[in-house]
Amino acid sequence: MSENILTAKTIEMNQSFDSKEEAIQYTGALLRDNGYVNAEYIDQMLEREKVTSTFMGNYVAIPHGTEDAKKAVLETGIAVVTVPEGVDFGDGNIVKLLIGIAGKGDEHLEILSKIAIVCSEEENIDTILNAGSKEEIISIFNEVN
Template sequence: MAKEVLSRENIRLNVSLSGKEEAIRYTGSILVDGGYVDEGYIEKMLEREELTSTFMGNSLAIPHGTEDAKKNVLETGISVVTVPDGIDFGGGNIAKILIGIAGKGNEHLEILSNIAIVCSEEENIDKILNATTEEEILDLFSEVS
């Protein structure tokens, strides 16, 4: 049986992180710990960030691996981390929500579009940031999956 793409264990609320690299490593380590990706995927996430920022606007960053990171992906999964103090993703772009993505094949495209739907609504961004339980975040994303 395939793993859940997003489970309670993949969600961390109100985390304090010091910078972009730590934020990406933290987001990726949740995917490693969950068995979605191998350790090498985190380096690919950092490489991807070097190429172009994964900051999407609306306080959201979506760190993910490079194209050639597919070999590091074991199962499709996402991690969600809220950072109330924000992380500077460069150019004054402050991310307070980090969503790490690992997709088998082309599954990441479907996940990205679901995340985009949820996070395009300002009220949903607020709901994520104000969530006090993992369930609140699961409910928000289950509406689109």
């Protein structure tokens, strides 16, 4: 994964949220504050969640914008947020790992495929949730080719 897509600045560990909306806004703000998207993208992330849940199983959610949100993407990037206590995404689906995506053009497809590979292994999710540093999380994603 390209070095500027996931950086220590877009990783936050050991967070806690009262709602999925709060968790999605926080994840989107990481993307916004690091120059990947403008503020409109966060609204589109929340809109996407209303249409269909971004919960993927294995305690993972991948919040991202709607198709209309593409114009709000300035640069391809991802944000990773760990929530050890979990946040309820509805229907009893608990999320402990949020991976926010902003993809320019079709770049999000490649990123999604790498995230899917990482998150298909439960041990990788455990490693991310128990990571001692942001660099450790980056290295897990960088191992996927």
